[in-house]
Amino acid sequence: MTRFLSLARLWALLVKETIQMRRDRLTFAMMIGIPLVQLMLFGFAINNDPKELPAALVAPTQDRFTRAMVSALELTGYYRFIAPAATAAKAEEMITRGDVVFVVTVPSDFGRRVERGDDPSILIEADATDPAAASGAISTLGTVATEALEREAGLPQGSGPALSVVVHKRYNPEGITQYNIVPGLLGVILQLTMVMMTAMALTRETERGTMENLLSMPATPLEIMLGKVVPYLGVGAVQVVVVLVASKAIFGIPMVGHLSVILIGIFVFVLSLVILGYLISTVARTQMQAMQLTFFFFLPSLMLSGFMFPYRGMPGWAQALGEIFPLTHFLRLIRSVMLKGADVQTVAQSMAALLLFVLLLSLAALMRFRRTLD
Amino acid sequence: MSEPAITVTDLTKRFGGKTVVDRVSLSVEKGEIAGFLGPNGSGKTTTIRLMCGLLQPDGGSGRVLGHDIQTERGAIKREVGYMTQRFSFYEDLTIEENLNFVAGLYRMPGRRRVVRETLQDLGLYSRRDQLAGSLSGGWKQRLALAACVMHRPKLLMLDEPTAGVDPKARRDFWDEIHRLAADGLTVLVSTHYMDEAERCHRINYISYGTLVARGTVAEVVRDAGLTTMVISGSRAGEAARRLEGEAGVDQIAPFGTTLHVVGRDGAALRETVARVAEETGTEAAPAETSLEDVFIQLMGDAQDNMS
Ligand SMILES: Nc1ncnc2c1ncn2[C@@H]1O[C@H](COP(=O)(O)OP(=O)(O)OP(=O)(O)O)[C@@H](O)[C@H]1O
Ligand SMILES: [Mg+2]
Numbered sequence: 001m002t003r004f005l006s007l008a009r010l011w012a013l014l015v016k017e018t019i020q021m022r023r024d025r026l027t028f029a030m031m032i033g034i035p036l037v038q039l040m041l042f043g044f045a046i047n048n049d050p051k052e053l054p055a056a057l058v059a060p061t062q063d064r065f066t067r068a069m070v071s072a073l074e075l076t077g078y079y080r081f082i083a084p085a086a087t088a089a090k091a092e093e094m095i096t097r098g099d100v101v102f103v104v105t106v107p108s109d110f111g112r113r114v115e116r117g118d119d120p121s122i123l124i125e126a127d128a129t130d131p132a133a134a135s136g137a138i139s140t141l142g143t144v145a146t147e148a149l150e151r152e153a154g155l156p157q158g159s160g161p162a163l164s165v166v167v168h169k170r171y172n173p174e175g176i177t178q179y180n181i182v183p184g185l186l187g188v189i190l191q192l193t194m195v196m197m198t199a200m201a202l203t204r205e206t207e208r209g210t211m212e213n214l215l216s217m218p219a220t221p222l223e224i225m226l227g228k229v230v231p232y233l234g235v236g237a238v239q240v241v242v243v244l245v246a247s248k249a250i251f252g253i254p255m256v257g258h259l260s261v262i263l264i265g266i267f268v269f270v271l272s273l274v275i276l277g278y279l280i281s282t283v284a285r286t287q288m289q290a291m292q293l294t295f296f297f298f299l300p301s302l303m304l305s306g307f308m309f310p311y312r313g314m315p316g317w318a319q320a321l322g323e324i325f326p327l328t329h330f331l332r333l334i335r336s337v338m339l340k341g342a343d344v345q346t347v348a349q350s351m352a353a354l355l356l357f358v359l360l361l362s363l364a365a366l367m368r369f370r371r372t373l374d
Numbered sequence: 375m376s377e378p379a380i381t382v383t384d385l386t387k388r389f390g391g392k393t394v395v396d397r398v399s400l401s402v403e404k405g406e407i408a409g410f411l412g413p414n415g416s417g418k419t420t421t422i423r424l425m426c427g428l429l430q431p432d433g434g435s436g437r438v439l440g441h442d443i444q445t446e447r448g449a450i451k452r453e454v455g456y457m458t459q460r461f462s463f464y465e466d467l468t469i470e471e472n473l474n475f476v477a478g479l480y481r482m483p484g485r486r487r488v489v490r491e492t493l494q495d496l497g498l499y500s501r502r503d504q505l506a507g508s509l510s511g512g513w514k515q516r517l518a519l520a521a522c523v524m525h526r527p528k529l530l531m532l533d534e535p536t537a538g539v540d541p542k543a544r545r546d547f548w549d550e551i552h553r554l555a556a557d558g559l560t561v562l563v564s565t566h567y568m569d570e571a572e573r574c575h576r577i578n579y580i581s582y583g584t585l586v587a588r589g590t591v592a593e594v595v596r597d598a599g600l601t602t603m604v605i606s607g608s609r610a611g612e613a614a615r616r617l618e619g620e621a622g623v624d625q626i627a628p629f630g631t632t633l634h635v636v637g638r639d640g641a642a643l644r645e646t647v648a649r650v651a652e653e654t655g656t657e658a659a660p661a662e663t664s665l666e667d668v669f670i671q672l673m674g675d676a677q678d679n680m681s
Contacts, residue, residue: 020467
């Protein structure tokens with residue numbers, strides 16, 4: 001115990017780190033401010049039920065029923081037909097390019113079927129790369145269109161032919177809802193702030209020249225690492241409380257699972273993050289480099305973890321790559337526990353993966369740590 | 375018991391392709407105050423870092439307080455007090471917090487009392503809550519020195535401890551060093567001040583990574599084998615111009631109204647000076663060679679070697 005770790009020395013390191021952290025007002029404000037700002041920004045940007053989404057209409061016979069339906073759709077406020085008379089090919093091109101979010105296809109026998117009393121059908125193709133954005137528009141569709149048709153045909157409500165709306169979610173079959181995003185945000189916010197702050201920890205000592213002094217005194221690599229990492233665990237705890245309370249109070253995210261499982265999962269995840277940050281700070285020579293390395297790690301993990309794009313929708317190689325980020329495992333864990341009420345056994349695999357990260361990253365950091373100034 | 379506090383042999387350190395410390399061997403006896411001198415960039419700081427176990431040598435070996443500098447770094451760190459050339463305590467911590475930190479790292483018993491006594495001795499007790507970064511340069515040096523003797527080390531390595539310190543504080547500092555040495559502490563101190571070099575028991579002079587002179591001040595001056603003449607009189611300035619590049623003259627340095635002329639070839643120097651003195655109507659007299667004259671000579675020699 002005393003060979004690698006002395007509690008008295010660790011205490012001295014902890015006190016010093018905490019004082020320095022407290023005295024660096026700007027960074028401290030950032031640590032509390034960033035989670036809030038991000039949560040509001042992302043949360044509301046995604047929460048925002050977008051209206052007036054551009055749409056294309058493919059309707060070979062533009063009869064009065066088609067027109068009635070289209071104007072009814074426009075009245076919902078969700079749809080804006082920027083190409084009201086597109087060919088199928090043209091519409092395909094537009095949705096591929098991203099010019100429109102929806103393509104509404106009305107078959108040529110649509111009017112005839114309504115008049116004959118046959119059940120007509122229409123096809124809605126939705127660009128669901130941002131599925132939350134399109135969900136409102138899709139859900140209103142069925143009733144609005146049916147009512148419009150009944151009015152136009154002069155029939156009392158509920159007696160008209162049953163309109164069947166075929167919804168085809170393109171590009172992203174796994175419809176992520178709002179609930180999916182806020183727990184994910186918890187992971188992303190923690191990742192950004194925790195990794196960045198700890199990545200600065202050692203580099204700051206090197207840059208300010210205090211490293212020479214620290215190394216000339218008897219503190220072991222383990223003590224120095226713990227001294228740097230533990231205070232940030234405390235900061236992480238504050239962030240977690242802020243985000244959890246906000247997601248409950250502002251976004252009304254349900255917490256189906258056990259709070260203890262949620263907290264244990266978060267703890268292991270944060271631990272892996274601060275140790276990753278510390279590892280970065282043993283590699284980087286300047287704070288600038290530490291920053292760059294953080295982002296170098298941050299961006300791909302955002303893309304490949306399943307936060308931005310549904311994990312199951314990614315190609316095999318991307319999924320394999322995604323496995324190397326703690327965020328991927330944390331997202332799986334937190335979504336299952338928070339939203340689906342999974343218990344410890346169900347998420348054991350993700351938990352084990354996170355623990356493995358903690359172990360491997362600690363070993364790497366202790367090995368990387370330079371005991372000399374070379 | 376008689377093992378020296380520091381013995382290093384053929385210590386070598388390269389940065390990139392440049393050899394910064396080149397086969398330096400030196401030894402410092404217990405209780406000795408050893409001066410470490412040399413021009414800027416000659417490798418003093420690097421040598422000290424090698425001896426503290428802060429750098430991995432590329433060649434050579436050494437023992438500090440009986441511990442191997444490569445394999446027993448932990449023991450060295452516990453028993454040595456190292457004061458860095460550049461202030462390297464935490465500027466965003468107060469004076470007291472810095473001392474508490476150091477005391478904690480050395481696991482000193484009676485931490486609070488030791489820190490309070492150190493603060494009182496330093497005369498900083500009333501300013502203990504001031505941020506270290508807001509201290510003046512000289513006070514930073516004094517704080518750093520106090521911090522590195524607090525754990526009662528057996529060996530002190532001081533890298534230009536008095537740079538920027540006023541004369542009174544410098545005198546106090548050296549009195550303190552001599553007091554500590556009398557109690558058995560060994561001190562290795564690098565400096566650019568000649569008067570400080572003269573207060574050391576022995577000096578080691580390093581130039582471009584190579585140890586070129588060592589011994590007591592008298593020995594170093596004697597071994598340099600220099601002759602010094604002093605010219606005085608109202609036309610000393612003209613004499614200086616005439617002496618330039620003449621046989622036997624290596625250095626000409628004006629000191630107020632007098633001129634110090636130094637050279638290795640004593641006979642040639644005396645002859646040249648006598649001639650110039652007669653031409654300019656000035657007085658010429660032999661004088662003692664100073665340590666500074668020796669160092670300037672050594673620096674010039676080293677530059678000749680480099681080119
Ligand atoms: N980490 C390093 N990387 C590369 N070169 C270095 C490094 N540290 C020192 N040097 C070089 O080694 C040489 C010796 O430097 P050192 O600091 O030991 O000199 P010094 O004698 O202490 O000088 P001064 O009197 O100015 O303090 C210098 O040329 C310096 O540029
Ligand atoms: Mg130096």
